[in-house]
Amino acid sequence: MTQLTIDKKSTLLLIDSNINQLYYFASPKILGNISKNFDQKMLSSYQLTYVNYFNNICKQLLSRDSSCSVFYPSTIAIDIPPPGWENYVKAKIEGEKLCMELNKNDKIDIIAPRLPRMDTDLTQSLIIQESANNAEILLPYIREMQG
Numbered sequence: 001m002t003q004l005t006i007d008k009k010s011t012l013l014l015i016d017s018n019i020n021q022l023y024y025f026a027s028p029k030i031l032g033n034i035s036k037n038f039d040q041k042m043l044s045s046y047q048l049t050y051v052n053y054f055n056n057i058c059k060q061l062l063s064r065d066s067s068c069s070v071f072y073p074s075t076i077a078i079d080i081p082p083p084g085w086e087n088y089v090k091a092k093i094e095g096e097k098l099c100m101e102l103n104k105n106d107k108i109d110i111i112a113p114r115l116p117r118m119d120t121d122l123t124q125s126l127i128i129q130e131s132a133n134n135a136e137i138l139l140p141y142i143r144e145m146q147g
Contacts, residue, residue, distance in 0.1 A: 046091030
């Protein structure tokens with residue numbers, strides 16, 4: 001298993017790799033927009049990670065001779081957006097649309113479920129919030145990725 005850091009400076013050389021599964025958990029810090037004003041910088045940050053960087057990785061996977069299963073976690077916040085999270089939700093919707101488009105090929109198979117809030121490095125807080133059990137939520141998808 002290899003862990004990659006996704007940012008503007010990173011270059012992934014997946015063309016010659018033999019990976020058959022990719023779990024895309026890349027995310028910038030997720031912040032709600034307290035202001036009533038549209039925040040283009042925040043939206044662009046989310047779009048870079050959830051759409052652009054993901055698309056670049058998938059293009060590399062598509063250029064290979066082998067197939068790959070890809071896990072792209074989306075969010076249930078799309079169904080009921082929390083106030084101030086419009087930028088995050090918009091970028092995640094764009095990511096889901098990209099997944100649907102990329103799934104029209106026969107080299108990568110993208111699974112993009114809308115997941116509930118789970119305990120991660122990004123969701124740690126001093127304020128106790130209810131989170132889903134990570135193993136219970138993710139294990140069925142990991143099994144699907146292997147099949």
